[in-house]
Amino acid sequence: MKVGIIGASGYGGLELIRLLHNHPEVENTILFTSSEEGTVFSHKYTHLVNIYDQPLQKIESEKLAEFDVVFSSAPAGVASQLLPPLIGKGPRLIDLSGDFRLKDSAIYEQWYKKEPASALAVEQSVYGLTEWNAKEIRQSQLIANPGCYPTAVLLSLLPLLKEQLIDGSQLIIDAKSGVSGAGNQPSQMTHFSETNENTAIYRLHQHQHIPEIEQAISSFASEAAPITFSTHLVPMTRGILTTSYARVMEGVTEAQLVSCLEETYANHPFVRVIRETNKFGTNQVYGSNYCDLYVKVDPRTNRATIVSVIDNLVKGAAGQAIQNMNVQFDLEEITGLSLVPSFI
Amino acid sequence: MKVGIIGASGYGGLELIRLLHNHPEVENTILFTSSEEGTVFSHKYTHLVNIYDQPLQKIESEKLAEFDVVFSSAPAGVASQLLPPLIGKGPRLIDLSGDFRLKDSAIYEQWYKKEPASALAVEQSVYGLTEWNAKEIRQSQLIANPGCYPTAVLLSLLPLLKEQLIDGSQLIIDAKSGVSGAGNQPSQMTHFSETNENTAIYRLHQHQHIPEIEQAISSFASEAAPITFSTHLVPMTRGILTTSYARVMEGVTEAQLVSCLEETYANHPFVRVIRETNKFGTNQVYGSNYCDLYVKVDPRTNRATIVSVIDNLVKGAAGQAIQNMNVQFDLEEITGLSLVPSFI
Amino acid sequence: MKVGIIGASGYGGLELIRLLHNHPEVENTILFTSSEEGTVFSHKYTHLVNIYDQPLQKIESEKLAEFDVVFSSAPAGVASQLLPPLIGKGPRLIDLSGDFRLKDSAIYEQWYKKEPASALAVEQSVYGLTEWNAKEIRQSQLIANPGCYPTAVLLSLLPLLKEQLIDGSQLIIDAKSGVSGAGNQPSQMTHFSETNENTAIYRLHQHQHIPEIEQAISSFASEAAPITFSTHLVPMTRGILTTSYARVMEGVTEAQLVSCLEETYANHPFVRVIRETNKFGTNQVYGSNYCDLYVKVDPRTNRATIVSVIDNLVKGAAGQAIQNMNVQFDLEEITGLSLVPSFI
Amino acid sequence: MKVGIIGASGYGGLELIRLLHNHPEVENTILFTSSEEGTVFSHKYTHLVNIYDQPLQKIESEKLAEFDVVFSSAPAGVASQLLPPLIGKGPRLIDLSGDFRLKDSAIYEQWYKKEPASALAVEQSVYGLTEWNAKEIRQSQLIANPGCYPTAVLLSLLPLLKEQLIDGSQLIIDAKSGVSGAGNQPSQMTHFSETNENTAIYRLHQHQHIPEIEQAISSFASEAAPITFSTHLVPMTRGILTTSYARVMEGVTEAQLVSCLEETYANHPFVRVIRETNKFGTNQVYGSNYCDLYVKVDPRTNRATIVSVIDNLVKGAAGQAIQNMNVQFDLEEITGLSLVPSFI
Incomplete structure (x- = not known):
């Protein structure tokens, strides 16, 4: 599987990178950015030296369309613009922000103080609380990953x-x-x-x-x-x-x-x-x-x-997002996610 | 004023020492112990070098009777034994444990799993929530300082x-x-x-x-x-x-x-x-x-x-205890307690 | 004593406020700002409600000249501008930044990458390492308080x-x-x-x-x-x-x-x-x-x-600054500074 | 591979469990104890519920001899007793304590204040600083895993x-x-x-x-x-x-x-x-x-x-121990260890 990540610089994005690195079905992860094109990611985040040394790429819809999955961990208000053009195209879409979670756009506006996503996109999205919605998640292209x-x-x-x-x-x-x-x-x-x-x-x-x-x-x-x-x-x-x-x-x-x-x-x-x-x-x-x-x-x-x-960064964000990806691709839910809590 | 402290090794006791050190009406503070008699306190607690270098003294009722105030910051079950013999004698008594707080001894036993203090002592004690009970506190010898x-x-x-x-x-x-x-x-x-x-x-x-x-x-x-x-x-x-x-x-x-x-x-x-x-x-x-x-x-x-x-160690313990002492001795409530929060 | 503080919003300034509040010889502390004139200080820093509710005042040389002491806890490069005009006037001056510490202006420029203070001001300043320089501190108007x-x-x-x-x-x-x-x-x-x-x-x-x-x-x-x-x-x-x-x-x-x-x-x-x-x-x-x-x-x-x-905020900054003030005013060094370490 | 761990209750042991759980060549991990025989490990450590719910087993030399690898993460002074009897028998032995690290037994006694391991065992052991000693590690049965x-x-x-x-x-x-x-x-x-x-x-x-x-x-x-x-x-x-x-x-x-x-x-x-x-x-x-x-x-x-x-718990203890196990078994060094630093 080929995975694209929008908004990798945030903590949700870093955690996606950490977890996907050991996902057995993911062979390639590409990071996209709106403002840091060309930055070698491990120069920004030293902990990724030798792990992710590629440059960030410019967000372009055509490029994103070629991936198997696109995660967006950008802040609210971004995915509502970037993901809808990909609906109906190749990649499964998993958004970690709140942009597609609320079915009622008036409520979204009231609580987020932002322009809501298009009604059509919201309608097609499915709430990604995996344990409660796996059947819908499996069939949907666009997942609204739950808040932490x-x-x-x-x-x-x-x-x-x-x-x-x-x-x-x-x-x-x-x-x-x-x-x-x-x-x-x-x-x-x-x-x-x-x-x-x-x-x-x-x-x-x-x-x-x-x-x-x-x-x-x-x-x-x-x-x-x-x-x-x-x-x-x-x-x-x-x-x-x-x-x-x-x-x-x-x-x-x-x-x-x-x-x-x-x-x-x-x-x-x-x-x-x-x-x-x-x-x-x-x-x-x-x-x-x-x-x-x-x-x-x-x-x-x-x-x-x-x-x-x-x-909050795993089950509350990146982990559940990957769990949803696993469901979408008919993998076992625990694929790539069998991490033992570190406790100390 | 001459102040005695039982149970000084605990955190409530350390905080009493810290605050009383700058109390303008307190000229002498003596620490009592049941098990560490003779230990130079600053050997145990390095932060008190040059501040409190005296040895801990053995708890003896007659000695305690000579103080103006005796604080007990020993754990529950200790003050119920040590303070009642001092009732009717010289010192004001302020207990930081739960031993005198509950008026109903059955409830004390149920929640503390310990022998309650004598009914008489409990009856004579007054709950030391200063802002709500100052009048009673002023007149009482024995104060049950509230929990944090x-x-x-x-x-x-x-x-x-x-x-x-x-x-x-x-x-x-x-x-x-x-x-x-x-x-x-x-x-x-x-x-x-x-x-x-x-x-x-x-x-x-x-x-x-x-x-x-x-x-x-x-x-x-x-x-x-x-x-x-x-x-x-x-x-x-x-x-x-x-x-x-x-x-x-x-x-x-x-x-x-x-x-x-x-x-x-x-x-x-x-x-x-x-x-x-x-x-x-x-x-x-x-x-x-x-x-x-x-x-x-x-x-x-x-x-x-x-x-x-x-x-929790100041208003929730030692600070309120001193506030109650101030009330008992008709001092301004803020005497020795005008500490600015450190914030950072 | 009437005390003025420039740069009170920083942590050195907050600590000066905390310590001066209980200094027995300080009756009034006024805060000065270059950018937040009129801001009620306790609106910005909630921990100071009821303690310091006055508004910040605009920095004006004539006003500062009327104080007994002026502390500057502004960042490097500020005191070098604001304090020299006060030399020879009323207040003792204590700068917590590095602006007057280095006697060689070339070295200051090399390490601070800033315009040095005037040679005359630097010459008149005295390094405020109290235990080693009390005699000079007593006689000097301008103290370069040491770094932490x-x-x-x-x-x-x-x-x-x-x-x-x-x-x-x-x-x-x-x-x-x-x-x-x-x-x-x-x-x-x-x-x-x-x-x-x-x-x-x-x-x-x-x-x-x-x-x-x-x-x-x-x-x-x-x-x-x-x-x-x-x-x-x-x-x-x-x-x-x-x-x-x-x-x-x-x-x-x-x-x-x-x-x-x-x-x-x-x-x-x-x-x-x-x-x-x-x-x-x-x-x-x-x-x-x-x-x-x-x-x-x-x-x-x-x-x-x-x-x-x-x-670092007490002996490494505000505490030593007040210790130096005490020396300048022939007070005991510990005046207002007899704080017991809190340890926990 | 079948892995035994002595001293699993310590933090080194917990970390071995965490890392071995995702090691592709390890099919079974058994925990041994000298004092907590029968304790279901996940009752003691809640984070291991559903991950390691087996009881701790009594340390017995014959049982240990049947494993492919035995790690000891017990404190100093324990492995020096428990591991030597296994020399020459089946399992590779990796000790995380200092018991076999020092070649000079007098120096061990001086710094550890404990009885040293037998001279023979120490002689046969190899220092497990993987990057510097892989060749020796590959050929040795007993590895003295380095200190943190x-x-x-x-x-x-x-x-x-x-x-x-x-x-x-x-x-x-x-x-x-x-x-x-x-x-x-x-x-x-x-x-x-x-x-x-x-x-x-x-x-x-x-x-x-x-x-x-x-x-x-x-x-x-x-x-x-x-x-x-x-x-x-x-x-x-x-x-x-x-x-x-x-x-x-x-x-x-x-x-x-x-x-x-x-x-x-x-x-x-x-x-x-x-x-x-x-x-x-x-x-x-x-x-x-x-x-x-x-x-x-x-x-x-x-x-x-x-x-x-x-x-300190990974490269300084359990991680390097597994890296040494990989070397001993001719696996790639990173097998089971390709963990991305979590950074936050």
């Missing part, structure tokens, strides 16, 4: 909502993310001296992943009520932990919640349900494509606390 | 609950703490290689601060319903950020919530209500006795997200 | 060089610094995701503090040979540790090196010589004005390894 | 010493290590709150890797003079950066040093010589088997500063 927060949240909540074991009408989701989620552009918010030894609010009620989560709940589980969703930045590079709070339905036990999750993901290699543990944290999935789940019911309040961890 | 999490949570929620601006029947509190809250005993959970680059669950529904928060809500604001309370460890040393979620009462606006907090704390120098900000994090109170508050109402869900930050 | 690396290096090496206990002809100095030394301007080098979990070269042989160290060795100890000086960035915010390597002179023992350091600093409260220890690190001076020293001779090679730690 | 510091130091210095481009008589080596090098046993030195925001001396002149480095210089390059070697702990988990200082031989240029390194490693895939760069740090090899080198000559002093970075 939605991946962690949806994998943990969808089974419980679908089976009506928890009350979806009052979901409260408290998310904590490492700083790499903010991308590679330096800013005061990501300046080491002000980020280190600091846990801070990132966005309250205003994250653009809110409508994405709500839309996916409606699609895959049940009618969705507005969620309360807060994001926080913690002083680490990789990892997302989401803590979700929901009322447990009358008569439902913790054991039922655990069973529901286990049964849902019994044949899905990347989702692990952890039963008893005295430690549950982001480092248990570090560098890997796993999403680990943990659920506890508080008998004092009859509320469930549902915890989910992912590596 | 309860301090952050209560200062942010009590005004809103008392004024019935938010619904106390379904409170959900998601707390994130730096690792120093786990104390100075090495363990796998606090081992650098497994803590760094890791955000993890600390305790779900089972933290012993839960009954403390519920009791204080009942005392100071309104009848309390059971809370949902989760704690997380984030890879930093100092700081707690609590994110609380509550339904806003019919017709109440965000502006009213903000005003309520501002009015409550108008004359309290250590609680700051932050209005507009694009960054709100633990580093804005780092090393200081401040508790900063921030509140946002989500119009989509009509829920309020109420955020609070403290330095 | 030179402070750590010189305090550890000058006594040994002056007494000819080590060989100054082949000094090798390996310095490790926290990231705050790089200032508050976001860049790729200080971007959290690329700085965290990374120890990196900062500058090899090319740091502008090299001529400063060599000049000070010549002034205070002995003729200086060129030094080998490397700097590294480690993933922490505050702190510098310098490891210096020198041949021990024939017949000289480790005990003599230790004694020499102890005798030199016997009456200097901020320099501590640590004898036996199994831990020696930057956290033992964190947040304080201490410089701690440690020396070991390797009997296999007859070389001494001399280690020095400071908080 | 020696790997970084030797790869950077051996070529220059062998070609007599630098002066080996006065080598000074300043090493900085992440905390994982201290292993998985909690202690005060690795306690998060005292390690975070702290750069500290680890060992001065006393590290047991000193004789290992000196012995390897003698073996592979030239007669060795005693080195000055200091180690420091920096607040990160993975990574070692060593900065070595040496006098450049008369008339030798920086270009010659660079060429020498490039030529030496032209056919060695894991050693990269970085020419121009404005960033050179441990994160460029994070998670990979690379050792990156960088050298600069200071024209002012005619000294070379030679910098080397590795991931």
